[in-house]
Amino acid sequence: MEAPDRSKNLGAAARVTALASSVMDLHVRIALQEMDREKRRLISGGIFLGMGGILLLFALLASEIVLIHWMQEKLGWDFDISLIVIALCDIALAGLSLRIGGKLSKGPYLPETLEGISKTTKAVLGKS
Numbered sequence: 809m810e811a812p813d814r815s816k817n818l819g820a821a822a823r824v825t826a827l828a829s830s831v832m833d834l835h836v837r838i839a840l841q842e843m844d845r846e847k848r849r850l851i852s853g854g855i856f857l858g859m860g861g862i863l864l865l866f867a868l869l870a871s872e873i874v875l876i877h878w879m880q881e882k883l884g885w886d887f888d889i890s891l892i893v894i895a896l897c898d899i900a901l902a903g904l905s906l907r908i909g910g911k912l913s914k915g916p917y918l919p920e921t922l923e924g925i926s927k928t929t930k931a932v933l934g935k936s
Contacts, residue, residue, distance in 0.1 A: 828928075831928050831931070835924050835925055835928055838920075839925075842920065872894050872898075875890075875894060876890045876891060879893070
């Protein structure tokens with residue numbers, strides 16, 4: 809292979825490498841921006857979910873106290889039986905909630921980033 813042809817091929821390879829590097833840098837920057845946006849959203853959402861959860865817990869405890877009192881007054885149940893019934897209902901609802909929450913939380917969190925990286929990889933490797 810002659811020297812001019814070889815340098816031309818190396819120049820083309822360097823340009824393709826630089827282009828691929830530039831595209832990957834762009835996607836990394838976009839992913840970091842998305843991560844910052846998602847991080848702020850997730851932290852804010854977590855704070856509000858925590859507040860709501862605590863308030864909901866207090867409301868649930870108050871309603872269970874009222875329900876236990878109602879069971880004792882209207883149904884004539886002992887305190888122990890009323891407490892067991894409430895505890896079993898709580899366990900069943902907690903299990904159902906955890907099962908549904910686990911299914912809903914699966915999946916990719918940043919689909920735009922995954923799609924962009926996939927497109928870039930296909931473009932760099934020359935696949936359609």
